[in-house]
Amino acid sequence: MVGEREANKPEQVLEGQDESAQDAAPATETKGMVEDTAATEAAETEATVDAAAPVGDDTLEHLNALLEGARARADESRGQVLRVRAEMENLKRRQANELEKAHKFALDGFVRELLQVRDSLELGHDAARDERADIAKLREGTELTLKLLADVMGKFGVEQIDPKGEPFDPAYHQAMTMQPTEDAAPNTAVTVIQKGYLLNGRLVRPAMVIVAAAPASEQA
Numbered sequence: 001m002v003g004e005r006e007a008n009k010p011e012q013v014l015e016g017q018d019e020s021a022q023d024a025a026p027a028t029e030t031k032g033m034v035e036d037t038a039a040t041e042a043a044e045t046e047a048t049v050d051a052a053a054p055v056g057d058d059t060l061e062h063l064n065a066l067l068e069g070a071r072a073r074a075d076e077s078r079g080q081v082l083r084v085r086a087e088m089e090n091l092k093r094r095q096a097n098e099l100e101k102a103h104k105f106a107l108d109g110f111v112r113e114l115l116q117v118r119d120s121l122e123l124g125h126d127a128a129r130d131e132r133a134d135i136a137k138l139r140e141g142t143e144l145t146l147k148l149l150a151d152v153m154g155k156f157g158v159e160q161i162d163p164k165g166e167p168f169d170p171a172y173h174q175a176m177t178m179q180p181t182e183d184a185a186p187n188t189a190v191t192v193i194q195k196g197y198l199l200n201g202r203l204v205r206p207a208m209v210i211v212a213a214a215p216a217s218e219q220a
Helices: 002-104 108-127 134-156
Strands: 158-163 173-180 191-195 194-199 202-205 207-215
Touching: 108 134, 134 158, 173 191
Parallel strands: 173 207
Antiparallel strands: 158 194, 191 207, 194 202
8 A cells, every 4th residue: 555655656746747837838938928029029129220210310310401491590580680670779769869850950940930020120129229210110110020920920820819809718818807897798808918829729828818897886
């Protein structure tokens, strides 16, 4: 019986070895398959890299060409911007100079026209110094000078406000006092103390006037 048990041992061992070998076989096959797959993938990757190398060089050259083109366009655009900026600065400087000149010499035409009025006044003043001067002629000369001045002022849009006998208008008149009177309707400018002036329709100075009021008997 012992012999039988010993005789059976090798079979058990063999059976155990067969089972281990059977268990190890799939692992070995899986390992081999993994190694084969890795090798295949490595080979495919290497082949892909080798095959893509020329395409990569061409792509790099293409990208470099695009980059150089973009740089060239950027430099050209930068140059245009600098030129436009310089032109704008020059234009701004010219406009500032022209504006300054306009402010300085805006009255050039008015002054030229006004000179003849001054000349006329000087002639009248010199004539008045003569003790033998004719008062009537001096008065006539003064009236001509005033007319000349009014023409010059009218030429440049200056309009006189002389509201005597007109209804009082607070937009253009300044009432200095109220004067009861029967000769004019209430709220009428009866006396102009100082004439007013407009410049192109804009009030420069209001006319100072005395405004008529109803007589005391009517107010009562």
